[in-house]
Amino acid sequence: MPTADETAGLAPVALTLDYTEEELGRFDMVLAQETLAEARPTIWEGWPAFIGLGLAVATGATLLAIAGGIATARSGAGIAALCFGVYWLGITAPGLAMGIADRRRRKAVYDAFRAEWNGTRMLATQGGIWFRRDGLRSFIGRSAIRKASSADGLLLLHLRAGQPTMIPLRLLTPEQRDFLTSLARSDQRNG
CATH class of the missing domain: 2.30.29.30 (Pleckstrin-homology domain (PH domain)/Phosphotyrosine-binding domain (PTB))
Incomplete structure (x- = not known):
C-alpha cells in the first residue's frame, strides 16, 4: 500500500x-442531536417532573407549616408560593453554575482540539x-x-x-x- x-x-x-470554535460547537450539537434521537426519555426526565416535584415540595411545606402552627390556613397560599419560588431558585442555581463551568470546559477542549488538529x-x-x-x-x-x-x-x-x-x-x-x-x-x- x-x-x-x-x-x-x-x-x-x-x-x-x-477548525473554528463555531464549527466545533456545531459538531457537538450534531452529536447531541444524534444521541437524543436514539434515547427514549421518560416522563420523569423532563419539565413535568420538575414542576410536579416543585408542587409537591411546596404543598408539603405548606401543610407542615399549617400543622405546626407556624401559619394559618389563610396564609397557606403565600407559603406555597414562597416554597415553590425557593424550590425553583434552588433547582436552577446549580444548573447555572454548571452551565458556566461547562462553557469553560468546552472552550478548553476546543482549544486543545484545535491545537492538535489545525494544520x-x-x-x-x-x-x-x-x-x-x-x-x-x-x-x-x-x-x-x-x-x-x-x-x-x-x-x-x-x-x-x-x-x-x-x-x-x-x-x-x-x-x-x-x-x-x-x-x-x-x-x-x-x-
Missing part, C-alpha cells in the same frame, strides 16, 4: 484542516483517507467509512466505530465533497 507521500500527487482531495494535512485517495501532522500519520481505509452526511456546514464521515470524522465544508470544493461522499457510497455497494 502506498504511503501518504507517494499518493500526494494522486489524491483527489488534499487539504490542510482548520493537519489530509489526503484522500480511492483507498481511504490519510492524516499527517507532527509526529503522527494515520489512515482510515475506505471500508471503515460507514456513511457520509452533511450538517450545519460540516461533512461528517461516520466510521464503523467511534465518533464521525468532521471536515468543514468551507475547505472543500464541490468535487472534493462528492469524492469524499463517494468513498462511503461505494463501500455500501460493495459491502
Whole structure:
C-alpha cells in the first residue's frame, strides 16, 4: 500500500484542516442531536417532573407549616408560593453554575482540539483517507467509512466505530465533497 507521500500527487482531495470554535460547537450539537434521537426519555426526565416535584415540595411545606402552627390556613397560599419560588431558585442555581463551568470546559477542549488538529494535512485517495501532522500519520481505509452526511456546514464521515470524522465544508470544493461522499457510497455497494 502506498504511503501518504507517494499518493500526494494522486489524491483527489488534499487539504490542510482548520477548525473554528463555531464549527466545533456545531459538531457537538450534531452529536447531541444524534444521541437524543436514539434515547427514549421518560416522563420523569423532563419539565413535568420538575414542576410536579416543585408542587409537591411546596404543598408539603405548606401543610407542615399549617400543622405546626407556624401559619394559618389563610396564609397557606403565600407559603406555597414562597416554597415553590425557593424550590425553583434552588433547582436552577446549580444548573447555572454548571452551565458556566461547562462553557469553560468546552472552550478548553476546543482549544486543545484545535491545537492538535489545525494544520493537519489530509489526503484522500480511492483507498481511504490519510492524516499527517507532527509526529503522527494515520489512515482510515475506505471500508471503515460507514456513511457520509452533511450538517450545519460540516461533512461528517461516520466510521464503523467511534465518533464521525468532521471536515468543514468551507475547505472543500464541490468535487472534493462528492469524492469524499463517494468513498462511503461505494463501500455500501460493495459491502
